[in-house]
Amino acid sequence: MKAPGIIRTIPIETRIARAMVDGFPIVTRRSMRAAGMHRSAVARRIADGRLVELFPNVFLVGIREQHATSDVRIAAAVAMTGPRSALDGVSALHRLDCWNRHDGTIRVATTSGSATKVVGVRFCRVRPEQIRMQVVSGIPTRRALDALFVAARELTPHQLAFVIDRARYRRLMSLDDIEHALVVSPGRPGSVVVRRGLELVRGGSAGTKSRSEDTLLAELIDLVGIPLVNVRGSAGLVGYEPDFCYQALRLIIEVDGDQHTDDPHQA
Structure with missing residues (x-):
């Protein structure tokens, strides 16, 4: 048996x-x-x-x-509508360290047509081919270039100039990438504001980098990696915003002179 x-x-x-x-x-x-x-x-x-x-x-x-934690809430919001969803807009840019403000609303791009209205979460429905993402600390996040155009519906040209400047120094996109996207899809929502932000960066708008900072940053990245940029209060200097900061090395760098404080003792 x-x-x-x-x-x-x-x-x-x-x-x-x-x-x-x-x-x-x-x-x-x-x-x-x-x-x-x-x-x-x-x-x-x-x-x-x-x-x-x-x-x-x-x-x-x-x-x-x-x-x-905030990361758990963000992961939960993205998971709500299924695997083809990602953090989007200013939420994605904040996650990618290209934007320094967060209003508490979690913005999510989703291909689902049945997203539920939830307090504190804003869904944007997109076509499947529009979801190009990367995973940032475990959370699916829309690519910086795509998130930029979505964020343009909320941010001003000068705010976008800050985002563009920060994103290119983190090597998430280049100015040519943005120009190409504008040429390929001239009527894309947010295009007008993105183009103005791009013009401000190319014109050296306040908050973006000079040529000397460009050169130094490229060398720093090759030597010791990507620094934090324009981080107010770095290294305990309250009210001071250095150009580059390496917290692990306890190093801050100001290239062209301090433009962010009137206190000469902090320059």
Whole structure:
């Protein structure tokens, strides 16, 4: 007589761990279904507080909402509408360290046609071929060039000049990349503001870099990597905004003289 086979069951907690999104303590109903969890098992863990709904169909695992970090909330917002979604606009630029302000609203580009209205999250529906993304610290993020045009619907030309300047020094896009995008799609939403921002950068608008800073930065990147740029209060100098900052090396660099403070002792 043939011995009965051994049926191995996977513990629910193991299934939940497999369902977590990109290493964050979050799961979605979609990811839990893919991990083989039944609705009854999900319902029990919601009832006993082991799964806490943060956004529609997105749950925290093992933590309360008040303990969710900004990165966890961002990852949850992006996960809400499925795998073909990415951080977008000024949220993406902030993630890419090209924009230094964040108003708390998470902007997400999605191919889903069923995005739910959620307080604190703004969805922008795009065609699948328009979602070109990279992963930044575990979070799908739209490419800087695409995010730039979306951000142009909210930012002024001078603010875009700051973004463009910072993005090119992080080697995320070049001025030629922007010009090419404007030529290929002249009627693209945001084009007018992007073109004005590009003109300001090429004209040496305040907040962008001089030729001497250009040359030095290229050499610095080759030697010790990409620095932080225009970071106010770097190295403990309150109110001072040096051109380049390497926090790990405890080094700040000002090239053409301080233009950001009237205090000569901080220059």
